[in-house]
Amino acid sequence: MRHLIKPALHRLVAFAALALSVAAGGSAQAEYPEKPVLLIVGSGAGGVNDIIARIYAEHMTKTMGQQVLVENRPGAGTTIAVSAVMKAAPDGYTMLVNGSSHGVISALYPQSGIDVVRDLDSVSMMAVVPLILAIHKSVPGDDYKSFVSYLKANPDKLSFGTNGAGSGAHLAGELFKRMADVSFVHVPYRTTPQALNDMLSGQIGLMIDTHTLLGPHIKAGTLKGIAATTVKRSSILPDLPTFDEMGLRGYDASSWTSMYAPKGTPKAIVDRLNRAIEAALADKAVIDRFEQLGIIGPTATGPEHLTAYLKQDIKKWSEILASVKK
Numbered sequence: 001m002r003h004l005i006k007p008a009l010h011r012l013v014a015f016a017a018l019a020l021s022v023a024a025g026g027s028a029q030a031e032y033p034e035k036p037v038l039l040i041v042g043s044g045a046g047g048v049n050d051i052i053a054r055i056y057a058e059h060m061t062k063t064m065g066q067q068v069l070v071e072n073r074p075g076a077g078t079t080i081a082v083s084a085v086m087k088a089a090p091d092g093y094t095m096l097v098n099g100s101s102h103g104v105i106s107a108l109y110p111q112s113g114i115d116v117v118r119d120l121d122s123v124s125m126m127a128v129v130p131l132i133l134a135i136h137k138s139v140p141g142d143d144y145k146s147f148v149s150y151l152k153a154n155p156d157k158l159s160f161g162t163n164g165a166g167s168g169a170h171l172a173g174e175l176f177k178r179m180a181d182v183s184f185v186h187v188p189y190r191t192t193p194q195a196l197n198d199m200l201s202g203q204i205g206l207m208i209d210t211h212t213l214l215g216p217h218i219k220a221g222t223l224k225g226i227a228a229t230t231v232k233r234s235s236i237l238p239d240l241p242t243f244d245e246m247g248l249r250g251y252d253a254s255s256w257t258s259m260y261a262p263k264g265t266p267k268a269i270v271d272r273l274n275r276a277i278e279a280a281l282a283d284k285a286v287i288d289r290f291e292q293l294g295i296i297g298p299t300a301t302g303p304e305h306l307t308a309y310l311k312q313d314i315k316k317w318s319e320i321l322a323s324v325k326k
Helices: 002-030 048-064 076-087 100-108 144-153 168-180 192-200 211-220 267-281 284-293 303-322
Strands: 037-041 068-072 094-098 120-136 159-162 185-188 206-210 223-228 254-262
Touching (some): 048 068, 048 094, 048 120, 048 254, 048 267, 048 284, 076 094, 076 254, 094 120, 100 168, 100 254, 100 303, 120 168, 120 303, 159 168, 168 185, 168 254, 192 206, 206 211, 211 223, 254 267, 254 303, 267 284
Parallel strands (some): 037 094, 159 185
Antiparallel strands (some): 094 254, 120 206, 120 254
């Protein structure tokens, strides 16, 4: 009888050990994150994507129980940051926060070999940012019609500064060129503050950027506001007409910011990050901060919405960029 009890006891012990192992594994997964999470931003400090990442990082630090850090890695059309996250372990501790340039990497940097849909996992849209066109006070033209007349009479005379090729500002500028049949020279900068400094000194003639960046200088008279890039007028600068109102029917261009993960990141981790993003968007303090900065929360969160939006954006802007002179 004893020889029958002993194997049964062994099986019971083995089963208990297995159950404990499974429970421990589930517990470990439920405890994510167990160490600080790094958000790598594809643009420089002080730009809108950086600001959005830091607002989220501050809130996520509280809700996720671990510090969420932001590191800027600008350059090469955000491919430096994208490549770094592609190579990172798919464990939820190295994430990418990128802007509109994300969708045009293949179009502008085919030599990079990056396919953003194939090479990264979508996490969620984080924010949408309406933009405005402003010109230096020395540039002829005090409104949209007179400025466009000047551009038509002086093709490629003005320089257009942005925070990089493929950025939301660059794309909005190329759409303006195409629809208004005007021409100016694109000058990509490494960061938005660098472009703004040259704009304020008159070294470049026009910029398209956020309401909060350009608005104070428009109000101070250093810059002249020309038009808003969205179909609806800016809530911060309500007197500024839209391109659509000025005759470019259907013109609509915004900057947008989203989060991505290394390919193969477990769904449970992506879900946890989404809950943290949704918690931030449900916090009145975050929404109030967004409103002060002219930032709009996304219409939906989650990987499915972001992937669908990204694919649509890739198609739209790849067609626009294909017509740009090399």
